[in-house]
Amino acid sequence: MVSTIPGSEILTSTLNxxxxxxxxxxxxxxxxxxxxxxxxxxxxISEYTSRKKITPDIIEQxxxxxxxxxxxxxLKNIIENAKIYNSQKVVLIKILRSSSLTVDSRHAxxxxxxxxxxxxxxxxxxxxxxxxxxxxxxxxxxxxxxxGPGLAALGxxxxxxxxxxIIVAFDTTVVGIGAGAVAYFVSKVRRRWYEEYLxxxxxxxxxxxxxxxx
Numbered sequence: 477m478v479s480t481i482p483g484s485e486i487l488t489s490t491l492n493x494x495x496x497x498x499x500x501x502x503x504x505x506x507x508x509x510x511x512x513x514x515x516x517x518x519x520x521i522s523e524y525t526s527r528k529k530i531t532p533d534i535i536e537q538x539x540x541x542x543x544x545x546x547x548x549x550x551l552k553n554i555i556e557n558a559k560i561y562n563s564q565k566v567v568l569i570k571i572l573r574s575s576s577l578t579v580d581s582r583h584a585x586x587x588x589x590x591x592x593x594x595x596x597x598x599x600x601x602x603x604x605x606x607x608x609x610x611x612x613x614x615x616x617x618x619x620x621x622x623x624g625p626g627l628a629a630l631g632x633x634x635x636x637x638x639x640x641x642i643i644v645a646f647d648t649t650v651v652g653i654g655a656g657a658v659a660y661f662v663s664k665v666r667r668r669w670y671e672e673y674l675x676x677x678x679x680x681x682x683x684x685x686x687x688x689x690x
Contacts, residue, residue: 492624499621502614503644506651509611513658516604520662527669534559535676539683548575551687564677567593568684575688582688586681593677597670604666607659615652619645 538558545551555568567589574582626641 495621495624498617502618502621503648506611506614506618506648506655509607509614509655509659510651512603512607513611513655516607516662517658520665523666523669528559528561530560530672530676535679538680542680542683542687545687548572551684555684560676560680561673563593564673564680567677568680571681571684572688579689583685586685590674590678590681594674597666597674601663601666601670604659604663608656608663611652611654611656611659613652615649615656618648618652 538554538560541554542551545554551572552569555565555572558565567586570589571582571586574585577585622641622644626638626645629635629637629641
């Protein structure tokens with residue numbers, strides 16, 4: 477006769493109860509992640525169609541134009557007519573309006589404005605990053621949770637229950653991995669776009685700050 481540790485049955489029953497109680501929340505979150513992944517792809521396509529192709533030549537010409545400008549009004553016209561994003565123009569105009577500040581204060585303002593843009597993009601990418609990391613984990617949980625009762629049913633000769641458990645396990649795995657893969661792709665593409673955006677903004681801001689410091 478195999479002896480059991482006192483209280484072990486209570487502990488295993490508690491673990492089983494907790495595990496099984498997580499199945500519905502896991503499935504709900506997987507459905508939410510699947511919907512989010514579809515919306516993220518749609519948002520990526522929409523963002524792609526509205527993107528401006530800003531080549532290095534455009535940035536180079538803008539830097540030369542800013543450097544050779546003769547007045548604040550001319551600088552303002554150069555920025556407003558530039559073929560860059562409106563949000564970049566807003567930041568540059570705010571830096572231009574700080575011409576009455578000291579050099580250190582102007583640089584501090586420019587740094588804070590660029591950090592604000594960076595934080596805005598970081599928050600946007602964080603959403604898909606969360607799905608990238610948690611989606612496959614929830615898929616694995618959704619795989620393992622129903623397998624316990626399924627294997628127990630197999631031991632009792634209930635093949636139908638095992639078949640249903642396997643179906644749920646496979647479905648949750650596919651949804652979890654699929655949502656994570658889509659979210660990873662969206663994050664990867666957006667991160668490249670936003671890094672290019674911030675790099676261009678940083679270069680233009682430096683050129684403008686240098687001009688204002690003369």
